[in-house]
Amino acid sequence: MRGVLLQEPLPTKQGQGVDLTRLPWVGRFLRWRHARTALQIPLLLTAALVIFDGLTGPQLSPKNLAGVLPWVHWRGLVVLALLIAGNVFCMACPFMLTRRLARRFFPHGRTWPRWLRNKWLAAGLLLAFFWAYEAWDLWASPWLTAWLAVGYFVASFVIDAVFAGAPFCKYVCPIGQFNFVNAIHSPFEVAVRDPDVCAACRTKDCIKGRDGIPGCELGLFQQAKAGNLDCTFCLDCVHACPYSNVGVLARVPAAELWMDTRRAGIGRLSLRPDLAWLVLALTAAAFVNAFGMVSPVYALQEWLASTVGLGADGPAWGIIFVTGMLVVPVLVVGGAAGMTRWLTGTREPLLRVATRYTYALAPMGFGMWLAHYLFHFLSGALTIVPVTQSFVLDVTGKPLLGSPAWQLAALLPRPWLLPLEIVLLTAGFTLSLVTVYFIALDQWSDRRAAARAALPWVALLLILMTAGLWLLQQPMDMRGTMM
Incomplete structure (x- = not known):
């Protein structure tokens, strides 16, 4: 089961309150197997326009898509989405489309090195980005912004072509780490509705996958998951669960920080x-x-x-x-x-x-x-x-x-x-x-x-x-x- 330890279920109050996957219109879309792709394609096209205009358009930042969309609109919408819903932008991440392409050509990846299975590398990259943002005035350079986007696509392709699972998301991507940490303040999380159903389940499809649907590639076994840390809102577990027992449930923001309980994919x-x-x-x-x-x-x-x-x-x-x-x-x-x-x-x-x-x-x-x-x-x-x-x-x-x-x-x-x-x-x-x-x-x-x-x-x-x-x-x- 990809080395994921099946811990005892955490105390939960799931099964009550709002579940986005059960709302009339939103729920129908989220339960659709291709919902994530439908969100990724518009962002992929937007990223292509940003790269094109950044490399070929006017280099005055306020007059270039690469100077406005990433540094004004995208950042604002990211924190707004985290505040209102959850990790929507990781769910719609266009860089993951390159992962699918990589898996077509390189279906058998290697295991991510054990000594890199932590957040030190990602934290270092995050600090490097914040330093470069001011030192190189990335916000004022459409050309550099475009090449930053290109570098992201190349890095996600290469890493996910060489290694199995989702190491780019979990251990490398600085944007993902920003979203993971700040998603703990979101009012919704991907969680089980009824813990008893999970306890009786023998197939554990939410982590193993079924019928061509992958299980959670970040090692978040739903029965022992707590909160939004490391969750990309990919909804693979929602689609893979044969009992429809996983949803996007309302919760108390930051509550996963209050108890030092062992949890799937993270530990204590x-x-x-x-x-x-x-x-x-x-x-x-x-x-x-x-x-x-x-x-x-x-x-x-x-x-x-x-x-x-x-x-x-x-x-x-x-x-x-x-x-x-x-x-x-x-x-x-x-x-x-x-x-x-x-x-x-x-x-x-x-x-x-x-x-x-x-x-x-x-x-x-x-x-x-x-x-x-x-x-x-x-x-x-x-x-x-x-x-x-x-x-x-x-x-x-x-x-x-x-x-x-x-x-x-x-x-x-x-x-x-x-x-x-x-x-x-x-x-x-x-x-x-x-x-x-x-x-x-x-x-x-x-x-x-x-x-x-x-x-x-x-x-x-x-x-x-x-x-x-x-x-x-x-x-x-x-x-x-x-x-």
Whole structure:
């Protein structure tokens, strides 16, 4: 069974509430075997247009599909989909179409190396991407954006041609890791309806597959699965289950972080420092990425350049990045873990304490991603109209869609944006507070001990909330628009 350990079923309340696969129109589509392909094809065509325009079109980012669609629309829609539904964009990922092509030519892949079966490589690639985004101004270069997309298609093809399963999704793809972590805040998850049906099942088709339908290639055995971590929403388990016992069920966001239970494909969260580091990196990146777009960062870069004697762009940004993404996160999380040990008197290793409580930072990070990305999306959503008009004009030589209306940009009035950003950031902060308390309560049954254990992390969250509020009120670059 692909080496997946069949753990005992986790406590569940599934079988009640909303199930998207049972809704009249949405459910019928999700139960359709080719639903994923139907979502992937439009995104594949969109990616092709982005690559074509990025390589051949105008290199002014706000006038190029490669400068607008990935950095304004796609990012905004990704976090919006995660907030409202779930990991929709992994489900519709066009890079997986290349996997099908690879499997046709290379049907017998090798096993992914055991020493790479963790998130360290993916976290490193994610950090490299965030550094390159600012250091090379990817948002301002349609040409580089196009080649980034090409590289993604090539990497997914090569890795899934050489190796069996879905190692690109689970262990490599930086976009996938962003979606996996932030999907824990989604209101829906792929889960079993009735645990008793799974207990009586002897074929385990959800993990093994049947009738040409693959089982879960990420090793998430439904009977022992909890939450959205590592789930691509591919729905293969939904189609493979002969009892129609798997659906897309409503749930409490972030609840999978509250208990340190062993779960399929992941194990115990407290024993996954690689996964905790991924959460920490994404949380830090949410603030550092936003800081890279506000006015004070330029003054800091100039000060670093004059003080250290390095260039004001790449080298100075490198110092800011390493400090904000590596040095500060490690120090503050290590300090908070040390304070938790001191306040509770536990002898648990510092790394394990840090690992367990770091997951509580994920909602805070997601709140910042939501506030930041939706600011750009809502400020520039309508730019797709003139950019598309310009693209058609460049390709055909005729204004078939009319002359580009470059005055179009914002979807919402600008005065509405800051209050909305503050609401989203506050929601993430609140969910992080709830999460850190329940993590502590899971470890310490005594409420006073749990409160002491959570106290350093509450202080850290207050610092992050303050930093976030300050960032949101700074003038921010209007990237992807003509403004």
